[in-house]
Amino acid sequence: MKLLRLSLPVLLSVLILGYSGASISAQKGRGKEHVFRGKVEKVDEKAKTLTVNGENVPGWMAAMTMLYAVDNKDVVAKLKAGDEITAKVYDGDQQTLYDVQPAPSKTKK
Numbered sequence: 184m185k186l187l188r189l190s191l192p193v194l195l196s197v198l199i200l201g202y203s204g205a206s207i208s209a210q211k212g213r214g215k216e217h218v219f220r221g222k223v224e225k226v227d228e229k230a231k232t233l234t235v236n237g238e239n240v241p242g243w244m245a246a247m248t249m250l251y252a253v254d255n256k257d258v259v260a261k262l263k264a265g266d267e268i269t270a271k272v273y274d275g276d277q278q279t280l281y282d283v284q285p286a287p288s289k290t291k292k
C-alpha cells in the first residue's frame with residue numbers, strides 16, 4: 184500500500200524531531216559547551232567575522248568551512264588566514280565562536 188509505505192517514515196521522523204526538539208528547549212540559556220578547533224581561512228575585519236575550516240565537533244557540527252561571528256570582536260584584528268584557533272561553541276548557536284584563542288599549529292615540525 185503506497186500511502187502506508189510513505190507515511191510510516193514520515194511519522195517516525197516527526198516523532199524523532201519532536202523528541203530532540205523537546206530536549207533542546209528543556210535546557211536553560213546556553214546549550215552544552217563544546218571545544219572547537221579550526222584553521223582560519225579568511226578574516227573580515229570590517230564585518231568582524233571569520234571563515235574557519237573547523238574540525239568535526241561531535242554533537243555540534245561536522246567538519247566544514249564556514250563563516251562565524253565572534254563574541255569578542257577585538258580578536259578578529261589579531262588573526263590572519265592560516266592561523267589555528269580554538270574556541271568554545273554552544274548547542275543552539277552554530278554561528279558564533281566564543282573565547283577564540285590562537286592555537287599552536289599542528290603542522291609545525
Ligand SMILES: [Cu+2]
Nearest residue numbers: 244247249277
Ligand atoms: Cu557549519
